[in-house]
Amino acid sequence: MNLTQGLYSSTIGKKILMAVTGIILFGFVVGHMLGNLQLYLGAEQLNAYADKLQSLGPLLWVIRAGLAFCVGVHVVAAVQLWLRNRASRPVRYRLFRPPEVDYAARTMMWSGPIILLFILYHLGHLTVGCLHHDFIRGDVYHNVVTTFRIWWVAGFYMLANLLLAVHLYHGLWSLFQTFGWDHPLFGRARRWIAIGFAVLIGAGNVSLPLAVLAGVVR
Amino acid sequence: MKLTLHVWRQKDARDPGGFKTYQLEDVTTHMSFLEMLDVLNQDLITAGEDPVAFDHDCREGVCGACGFVINGVAHGDQKGSTVCQLHMRHFADGDEVTIEPWRAKAFPVLRDLVVDRSAFDRILTAGGFISVRTGSAPEANSIPIPSEAAEHAMDFAECIGCGACVASCPNSAAMLFVGAKIAHLGLLPQGQPERERRALAMVEAMEREAFGSCTNYRACEAVCPKEISISGIARMNKDFRRALLSGSNRASGKRR
Amino acid sequence: MKLDARVPAGPLADKWMSLRDHLKLVSPANKRKRSIIVVGTGLAGGAAAASLGEMGYRVKAFCYQDSARRAHSIAAQGGINAAKNYQNDGDSVFRLFYDTIKGGDFRAREANVYRLAEVSNAIIDQCVAQGIPFAREYGGTLANRSFGGAQVSRTFYARGQTGQQLLLGAYSALNAQVAAGTVVVHPRTEMLDLVVVDGRARGIITRDMVSGAVECHVGDAVLLATGGYSNVYFLSTNAKGCNVTAVWRAHRRGAGFANPCFTQIHPTCIPQAGDYQSKLTLMSESLRNDGRVWVPIAEGDDRAPGDIPEAERDYYLERIYPAFGNLAPRDISSRAAKRMCDEGRGVGPGKRGVYLDFAEAIGRLGENVIRARYGNLFDMYERITGENPYRAPMRIYPAPHYTMGGLWVDYYLMSTIPGLFVLGEANFSDHGANRLGASALMQGLADGYFVAPYTLGEYLAGAKLEEVSPAHEACRATLHEVDQRTARLLGVRGSRTVDSFHRELGMLMLDRCGMSRTAEGLTEAIAAIGRLREAFWHEVKVPGAGAELNQELEKAGRVADHFELAELMCRDALARDESCGGHFREEHQTPDGEALRDDESFCNVTVWEHRGEGAEPAAHVESLEFETVQLAQRSYK
The missing domain is CATH 1.20.58.100 (Fumarate reductase/succinate dehydrogenase flavoprotein-like, C-terminal domain)
Structure with a gap:
């Protein structure tokens, strides 16, 4: 078994691919959130930051392509694993009550697709603008604030980001397990690290529509 | 006490099978679950029906032969125990009890509650051993092993290979079983020379069977009669990754 | 029936090594042509099949379980003896030999028992190298405990699952050979008869327990390692599937059966709870290190154990056997318990039970120490009986456990049918009339790893074996x-x-x-x-x-x-x-x-x-010559 085979043909290899792409996407989510939190610093700051990103030019497209590739690998691996897992029990149990140890694990296969749909919507909504009712290219602050005043848009964002937090919580924890990072010194801490990041990211992201809705950010 | 049993009946691997319901009177609390089935079977035979086939042997919780799903839980609700160690005092008069075989594509049903777990043997055959010729071993005390390391290895070595981990995994994954063996041997100095080769070969063999993947649901750990920790899975993942990234991947699963 | 034990000449301590020096060898090219049938995959069968495969023979191994890993050796709790003398308490090969002969009440063959003690150390080396996680001292060396009335500490153990770990070790060695292509394992396959051709064992008839297909497998030799026959008693500590069929069928085909009446009743098992009982569960003998055995002095005393004052209890083992007390050997303890119950002083439902009381030990050492030593066993007891042994004494009663009798074998482990070898509990050879604790695992592995693979070569090299096919x-x-x-x-x-x-x-x-x-x-x-x-x-x-x-x-x-x-x-x-x-x-x-x-x-x-259906069997006698040990009255008082 060579490396490519090992990664592609085994379920553990696929999990490694998901973990690696997951880390990259996690890094993006953290950066994305930190960038967006500049909403609290006012229109000028946020729009300047957006300008700076736009000024990266071709590099921006390289990053975007990289992220898209990661999403692709992450999703394809997830779907393949899901199909294999479904096929692994052709006759179902009449009564199946496996101990409820990790609820988040069960949410991954539907939180994932919802998050993917959300990303597509989000791209059309706040990046391209085609799904926005009053999109002004370059004025990120305006685009965000005007749309989050619509309760159902804000609600959808909040819901999607809560799901993202749960997804990240389980993903992070799983990643430790997939990489075999299970040292006695931090074995127990892994769960708290995952929870900590999930809560921070969830709180940060959810706070934005909430703040607009509540009128804290105008 | 009286019980209503819903038992999976399937004549052979080709038969689609189905549930049958039996009423059982006079179940006493001291009986083990398997003894309760013994009593049912005696009744069935006397009544001219085929008895319920189920695997069992030592009835002391160590051979790993017995196991089926009781009311949705592998080995029943008693933590850290096999079916044979489950006693009827955990049930109440009038209970309905659903009994199903381990269900997994990798564990085809042979009859009633009997399943074929030979996939486990094939995985262990691929690499679940330390190669040492009979009579060629060095003096036993020549490699000191810290007591903690031996105990840690023992935590994984206790696996009885019953298959409850597969049966209760939503993905029918065999990770806990394979992880336990890899961790057991990988934690001991004797297991080091073949550590990467073993991980590759065993994972490769596992993937050839129809088991699912690990989604860290951790139901396996919760139902394991020996309460084996999923840290064994982490160790397997680590050994497998290291083996993939090191040169030993060229050796594949074949020995010599 | 000719009984030639073929014990090599020479001093006791040299017999085995000098025999090994002169055993005929089978050349590697010929080994590949020889096929060996091994029935049973416990310690003896698993170890033999693995070792023979490794030597280059073509091996077919059979077991009735769904995997070779489940043979009943797996249930042995206590440990395995070896004469390592790691504890520096004066142990030696001779002492282990002597204790085993004496423990067997001088009804075993000296030379076989000495060889058993002699190879015991190599077993431990082998098992450690296979990755068996034996208990260790903090310094990293192997730990020992004293067991079953021995006055030295020579028992190696892996928690309360020594048999499991040793079996998984033998099974892993077997797997290595399956991977190498030298051994084919046939699980869920039961041997139903022995095929004898020209007076030699040449094959077996098996039944595939899934499809029911009955088949003939042929080979150049047949090794039976199918365990004992305690299940003749229905209720025993054996696994439900343990049976005598392979051995009995071989007996009917001409293999002499030695000392069938030598059975061991283990003193510390959980008593029968009702008439639906399917088996009896053994509680490790190690419990007797700290537990005190007693019954009420008065007949038919129905009070709860806690209500019976000290003065009205009879700690009968301590009373009758002051030197060994609660650690008296198995047969003696078992019989004493039966006597107490026969006198009407038994306890618990059915009155076939005696107390094994830890109150004194808990008072002396604290509950935590007792929990550390026997926690698993106490949990198991509670799971089965629903009673908490930290609060109330355990109830125990003897149960059939091991059978010392078995097919007669000579020094080469060959039965009276040439080409039929018998290993482990299935043979009669090493334990005489009583087996000491932690000696069964030792014998199974000794036969499987270190005896049969050598002696089989002598047979194969010396025998003219015509080609036999299943169509014969x-x-x-x-x-x-x-x-x-x-x-x-x-x-x-x-x-x-x-x-x-x-x-x-x-x-x-x-x-x-x-x-x-x-x-x-x-x-x-x-x-x-x-x-x-x-x-x-x-x-x-x-x-x-x-x-x-x-x-x-x-x-x-x-x-x-x-x-x-x-x-x-x-x-x-x-x-x-x-x-x-x-x-x-x-x-x-x-x-x-x-x-x-x-x-x-x-x-x-x-x-x-065996002399045919309906005919009375004939008794033959092999007299035991004791050259080295003095026959003594076994006294544990």
Whole structure:
């Protein structure tokens, strides 16, 4: 078994691919959130930051392509694993009550697709603008604030980001397990690290529509 | 006490099978679950029906032969125990009890509650051993092993290979079983020379069977009669990754 | 029947090594052409199959379990002995040998037992190298405990699952050979007969327990490692599937059966709870290190144990055997418990039980120390009985556990049928009339790793073996007999279940041929077994068909063989008109109730020859010569 085979043909290899792409996407989510939190610093700051990103030019497209590739690998691996897992029990149990140890694990296969749909919507909504009712290219602050005043848009964002937090919580924890990072010194801490990041990211992201809705950010 | 049993009946691997319901009177609390089935079977035979086939042997919780799903839980609700160690005092008069075989594509049903777990043997055959010729071993005390390391290895070595981990995994994954063996041997100095080769070969063999993947649901750990920790899975993942990234991947699963 | 033990000449300590120096070898090219059949994949069979495969033979291994890893060796709790003397307490090969011979009440062959002690150390080396996680000292060296009345600490252990770990080790060695292509394992396959061609064992008839297909497998030699026959008692500590069929079928084909009446009743098992009971669970003997055994002094005392004051308790082992107390050997402890219950002083439901009390030890050492030592066992006890042994004393009672008797083998482990080797509990060779704790694992692995693989070569190199195929007349005839027998079992179509017959046989055997025996009881038993067997063949109900997974059919075949064995056990017990070890004839006891040997007449092995259906078996005798040890009265007082 060579490396490519090992990664592609085994379920553990696929999990490694998901973990690696997951880390990259996690890094993006953290950066994305930190960038967006500049909403609290006012229109000028946020729009300047957006300008700076736009000024990266071709590099921006390289990053975007990289992220898209990661999403692709992450999703394809997830779907393949899901199909294999479904096929692994052709006759179902009449009564199946496996101990409820990790609820988040069960949410991954539907939180994932919802998050993917959300990303597509989000791209059309706040990046391209085609799904926005009053999109002004370059004025990120305006685009965000005007749309989050619509309760159902804000609600959808909040819901999607809560799901993202749960997804990240389980993903992070799983990643430790997939990489075999299970040292006695931090074995127990892994769960708290995952929870900590999930809560921070969830709180940060959810706070934005909430703040607009509540009128804290105008 | 009286019980209503819903038992999976399937004549052979080709038969689609189905549930049958039996009423059982006079179940006493001291009986083990398997003894309760013994009593049912005696009744069935006397009544001219085929008895319920189920695997069992030592009835002391160590051979790993017995196991089926009781009311949705592998080995029943008693933590850290096999079916044979489950006693009827955990049930109440009038209970309905659903009994199903381990269900997994990798564990085809042979009859009633009997399943074929030979996939486990094939995985262990691929690499679940330390190669040492009979009579060629060095003096036993020549490699000191810290007591903690031996105990840690023992935590994984206790696996009885019953298959409850597969049966209760939503993905029918065999990770806990394979992880336990890899961790057991990988934690001991004797297991080091073949550590990467073993991980590759065993994972490769596992993937050839129809088991699912690990989604860290951790139901396996919760139902394991020996309460084996999923840290064994982490160790397997680590050994497998290291083996993939090191040169030993060229050796594949074949020995010599 | 010729009984030549073929014990090598020379001083006891040199016999094995000098024999090994001169054993014939099989060349590598010829090994590849030799096929060996190994039946049973426990410690003895698994180790032998693995070692033979590694040596280059083509091996077929068979077991009735769904995996070779589940053989009943797995249930051994306590440990494995070896003469390492790691504790510097004066142990040596000679001492281990002497303790084993004495423990067996001087009814085993000196040379075999010495060899067992001699190879014991290599077993530990081998197991450690295989990755068996034996308990360790903090310094990293191997830990030992003292076990079963030994005065040295020579028992190696892996928690309370030593048998499991050793078996998984042998199974892993077996797997390595399966991977290498030298061994093919046939699980869920039961041996139903032995094929003898020109007086040599050349194959076996098996039944695939899933499809029901009956087949003949041929080979150049057959190794039986199929364990003991305690399940003749129905309730025993053996696994439910343990049976005598392979051994018994070989016996019927000409293999002498030695000392069938030598059985061991283990003193510390959880008593029977009801008539639905399917097996008895052993609680490790190590419990007796801290537990005190007692019964009420008064007959029929129904008070709860806590309500019986100290002065009204009889700590009978401490009273009768002050030197060994609660650690008296198995046969002695078992018999004492039975005596107490016979006197009407038994406790618990059914009154067949005695207390094993930890109150004193908990008071002295604290509950935590006791929990650390025996936590697993206490949990197991509570799971089974629903009683908490930290609060109330455990109830224990002896249960059939091990059978020292078995097929007769010579020094080479070959039976009276050339080419048929018998290993482990299935043979009679090493434990005499009583087995010491932690010696069964030692013997199984000794035979499997270090004895049979060598001695088999001598046979193969010296024998002229014609090619035999499954189409051979003898194979076809034997297979036909097996088919007929199956048809006969299925054809009775009576009204009684197999289990009901087995239970009745078991009760009878436990009562008449168990912990104590009398000429009268045995004579009656022989007649009663005959009647029960008659009834079995007329009234048994075996549902289903032969060509399917049919657990009742499996059981029926085994019980039928157990009937025949039971009768032979009683005959043997009757013929052995002395008491020794686990064989206690009430007519022969010292004034204070101990076994009284008769070395004049019975310093020997009785070997039974099957002489056909309905005919009485013939008894042959191998007399035991003791060159090194002095026969002594076994005293543990």
